Amino acid sequence: MSLLEATGVTVRYQGHDEQGRRQLWAAVDGVSLTVAEGERVGIIGESGSGKTTLGKALLGIEPVAQGAVLFRGQNVHHLKGRALETFRLGAQMIFQDPMGSLNPRMTIGTALGEVLSVHKLASRAEQPERVKALLQQVGLDNGYTRRYPHEFSGGQRQRIGIARALALNPALLVADEPVSALDVSVQAQILNLLRDLSEARRMAVLLIAHDLAVVNYVCQRVLIMYQGQVVEEGMAQEVFSNPRHPYTRLLKSSVPDPDDVARRSVSELGQADQGGPATLKPTTGCAFAPRCGQAEAKCFVEKPDFHEASPGWRVRCHFQ
Amino acid sequence: MQNPILTVADLKISFSSDEGTIRAVDGVDLVVNENETVALVGESGCGKSLTALALARLVTGPGLSLTGTIRVAGEDILTLPEARLRAIRGATLAYIFQDPAASLNPVLRVGDQIAEVIRLHRQVPDVTAEVIRLMQLVGLPNPESRRKAYPHEFSGGMQQRVMIAMALACQPRILVADEPTTALDVTIQAQIFTLLSELQLQLKMAVLLITHNLGLVARNAARVYVMYSGRVMESGPVQEVLGQTLHPYTKGLLAAVPRLNRPVERMLGIEGAVPHPAHLPNGCRFHPRCPQAGKLCRQTEPLMESVKEGHNVRCHYWKQQA
Numbered sequence A: 001m002s003l004l005e006a007t008g009v010t011v012r013y014q015g016h017d018e019q020g021r022r023q024l025w026a027a028v029d030g031v032s033l034t035v036a037e038g039e040r041v042g043i044i045g046e047s048g049s050g051k052t053t054l055g056k057a058l059l060g061i062e063p064v065a066q067g068a069v070l071f072r073g074q075n076v077h078h079l080k081g082r083a084l085e086t087f088r089l090g091a092q093m094i095f096q097d098p099m100g101s102l103n104p105r106m107t108i109g110t111a112l113g114e115v116l117s118v119h120k121l122a123s124r125a126e127q128p129e130r131v132k133a134l135l136q137q138v139g140l141d142n143g144y145t146r147r148y149p150h151e152f153s154g155g156q157r158q159r160i161g162i163a164r165a166l167a168l169n170p171a172l173l174v175a176d177e178p179v180s181a182l183d184v185s186v187q188a189q190i191l192n193l194l195r196d197l198s199e200a201r202r203m204a205v206l207l208i209a210h211d212l213a214v215v216n217y218v219c220q221r222v223l224i225m226y227q228g229q230v231v232e233e234g235m236a237q238e239v240f241s242n243p244r245h246p247y248t249r250l251l252k253s254s255v256p257d258p259d260d261v262a263r264r265s266v267s268e269l270g271q272a273d274q275g276g277p278a279t280l281k282p283t284t285g286c287a288f289a290p291r292c293g294q295a296e297a298k299c300f301v302e303k304p305d306f307h308e309a310s311p312g313w314r315v316r317c318h319f320q
Numbered sequence B: 001m002q003n004p005i006l007t008v009a010d011l012k013i014s015f016s017s018d019e020g021t022i023r024a025v026d027g028v029d030l031v032v033n034e035n036e037t038v039a040l041v042g043e044s045g046c047g048k049s050l051t052a053l054a055l056a057r058l059v060t061g062p063g064l065s066l067t068g069t070i071r072v073a074g075e076d077i078l079t080l081p082e083a084r085l086r087a088i089r090g091a092t093l094a095y096i097f098q099d100p101a102a103s104l105n106p107v108l109r110v111g112d113q114i115a116e117v118i119r120l121h122r123q124v125p126d127v128t129a130e131v132i133r134l135m136q137l138v139g140l141p142n143p144e145s146r147r148k149a150y151p152h153e154f155s156g157g158m159q160q161r162v163m164i165a166m167a168l169a170c171q172p173r174i175l176v177a178d179e180p181t182t183a184l185d186v187t188i189q190a191q192i193f194t195l196l197s198e199l200q201l202q203l204k205m206a207v208l209l210i211t212h213n214l215g216l217v218a219r220n221a222a223r224v225y226v227m228y229s230g231r232v233m234e235s236g237p238v239q240e241v242l243g244q245t246l247h248p249y250t251k252g253l254l255a256a257v258p259r260l261n262r263p264v265e266r267m268l269g270i271e272g273a274v275p276h277p278a279h280l281p282n283g284c285r286f287h288p289r290c291p292q293a294g295k296l297c298r299q300t301e302p303l304m305e306s307v308k309e310g311h312n313v314r315c316h317y318w319k320q321q322a
Helices: A051-058 A081-090 A108-118 A127-137 A142-146 A154-166 A184-201 A212-218 A236-241 A246-254 A258-262 A297-301 B048-054 B082-088 B110-121 B127-137 B156-168 B186-203 B214-220 B238-243 B248-256 B295-299
Strands: A004-016 A022-035 A040-044 A066-071 A091-094 A172-176 A204-209 A221-226 A229-235 A306-310 A313-316 B004-017 B020-033 B037-041 B065-072 B093-096 B174-178 B206-211 B223-228 B231-237 B305-308 B311-313
Touching (some): A004 A051, A022 A051, A022 A221, A040 A051, A040 A212, A051 A204, A091 A154, A108 A154, A127 A142, A127 A154, A172 A184, A184 A204, A184 A212, A184 B248, A204 A212, A212 A236, A221 A236, A221 A246, A229 A236, A246 B186, A258 B238, B004 B048, B004 B206, B020 B037, B020 B231, B037 B048, B048 B206, B093 B156, B110 B127, B110 B156, B127 B156, B156 B186, B174 B186, B186 B206, B186 B214, B206 B214, B214 B238, B231 B238, B231 B248, B238 B248
Parallel strands (some): A040 A204, A172 A204, B037 B206, B037 B223, B093 B174, B174 B206
Antiparallel strands (some): A004 A022, A221 A229, A229 A313, A306 A313, B004 B020, B004 B065, B223 B231, B231 B311
């Protein structure tokens, strides 16, 4: 049994169409995914693709209009009381801006201690020891316990966010853009930390990011989202070295690599892409068709289904 | 022989604070030639944005000291009277910044904001026609109607195009782009850079690109300056600096970038953090984080040395790095 199993998850928001009429709009549109114990899965998407909403729906924070999310076989949106508490212990989330989720008037020692006492994971006497151990795990000196959040750098704050999530010994960590606000030298440290902790504790990680290379480095499997739908899913290395969906190919060609020096001219990069995702999806055909360089008449009429192109590799495109 | 449009020599910017003097930029030399794209890279706090702002004397702060020389199209920026400086800002030298929404007035129509720049610097008989031409130039669709829209009605990428239209309104000789696409999606980033390079060819202007992204440097710049803690550590043609890297800091940055095109077993971040500008280390500023640092590095700060034509490095041990 998978640790996390989501089928047909749909989240709808109230929106407006071009004439200003109210309309329900699917921010997440029938997404299915599984995460095994200890597995690291990446979700890639641009702003507005629904990746963050999906992450929240998977943790039961965002209500779903359709579909189900099972965590260890239990539907997370139906949990109550003790069972809900157990789920909250088992699945934790960290965010892009750890400052936003730390109380500015609480020292780090108190903030981490609070987590332990709320969930009755340590007696008051054990607390300082446990806090020290947690900080050590994320590579912070234990002299830091008396400091306030503003006294830390961005990278250190993200380590604190991770330490707080680890305090509950979660089986699943959902990390939403955990390094996009950090400098590259610090980013590498945090990504290594996530990988090491996942290996050492057999903790599953669901990494939500816009940076393909970051996901490629951390995750075994990847899902590419466009306008609320998964358009490609497979093993990260295979998908990134040989993307099948035109959108994934566009993303890959858009990422500038420091090794690019040799192939610098505009024409070689072949950027014909001019569009951006529209706020409202086209009602017929493929959502990516208006932006797709390979689109044919069929793509504007008929919705492509999400099918297996080769074992473990699924693509939502008529031509794959 | 190339003609420099921008020359910066021994630029020093410092502030006073409770903790003492903050030496944010400490002796930067920089040249940008006509029509050339030059990148200034570094991590947060290295002084790259401050250097960019100083080019039009836009730096303010407690106890500011701004010394050295900055020449833009022959004019000595740091000694220029304010009135003359106003004529240069926006006309000879223009900026675009990371967050276009913060630079646009939310209650003015974008067309009026573009028109303001034109009226301020140029004599044009039909300003509206010029606004429409500029909007077309930067690829904003339906300029006749869209010029009447407000900034919030545009996406981030389209807002940045509006900023570029404003920056180009006076055909500047040099465009300073400070992290112009950091807030945008990668596909939109690629579109903006394609646009910038097309416009650069068309309008014959130089671009100084301030960024932390080495991938963007590789794809877009001809030469690069790598800054750390207020100083330039390595500079030269992009192929040299990114291909035959000499400085341990540049090497560290390159090793910390996750790659798509080649598998990386384990990335090596740079341990530690950028020193506080009020408490700079003795010797080389990078030595506390440098894996190759020796006794000499802790005592004496290395000078910038020329390795070969155009490739300079500030490291005692660059010969061992090569």
